[in-house]
Amino acid sequence: MTDQHAGIDTDVDVFEQPESVTVQPSDANLTWVSLPAAAMLSVAEVDQLLCWRDASIIAIVGERNGGKTTLVTEIYGRFLHGAFANAYFCHSLSLLGFERKSFQSRAVSGRVYPDTDRTSAQEGLRFFHLALSKDSDFSRHDLLISERAGEVYREIRDQPDRAADLIEIRKASTIVFIIDGERVAAPRRRAEVFASVRDIIRVITRTGNVAPQAQIQLVVTKFDLLDGDDKVEARNSLTEFEQKIEAMLTERFNVAIFHTAARAPLVDAESGQGLAPLLKTWLRRKPLVQLNSPSIPELSDEFDRLLLRRTV
Structure with missing residues (x-):
């Protein structure tokens, strides 16, 4: 390009123009509709969704590297191949969030072994959204699955x-406590993981924020690492621990135990173990809360009688 004022030739790179240069939208652009970002939902976005959808909130509680995110993303991954757990994929407002968390587990990422993107404590509380249709009656069930960094749950011990500030616990119809099977398989780390899970359960259930009708689930992740004759002691210790937690909570809550292996790193191992029975419990209808009818006080003056006439 020639600069006529200076009388010299100047090369102009259009890709190095200032970022402040903006393109004015045409009149046609003014009618465009803003689409959702499709990332993970914030608390405010979840509140908006609950205004028009009867969704079940699933709170996933566990320490860092326990397999919380992998459990959720692998359930989503099952529906990429078709129906799963007697349900069909229906809708999701967090598809981009699912894909971002799943990217490192796929061959296109270039990783030798599958992995999951870690959740940072700075991200705060986010939710996956997954709407499924049951094959029996094609009724739609919306799930809001919490995603919070494991460091936060470790700190509440x-x-x-701080446990009283966990919004996902107060609103949850199901609370899932994660037990890391990899740490259970290691003799030197077994007592630590049992103590951590027990302390977190005690803190959360004693806050008074757990709904009486909420279901408590103990979900063991990476259960495939507990297979084999050399892991008999680890499996026995796990069974004893599960029985103690069930005895501690059974008088107050409905407790269920699941063993899962969402992602099997070995070629000959089966992935997705235990995910279908777990997901089916999440798809159950929430029990109705019985509300007592308020008693009408004795009406003693004309203003009270006026109120009564307006309600009849």
């Missing part, structure tokens, strides 16, 4: 007062 030392600061129990």
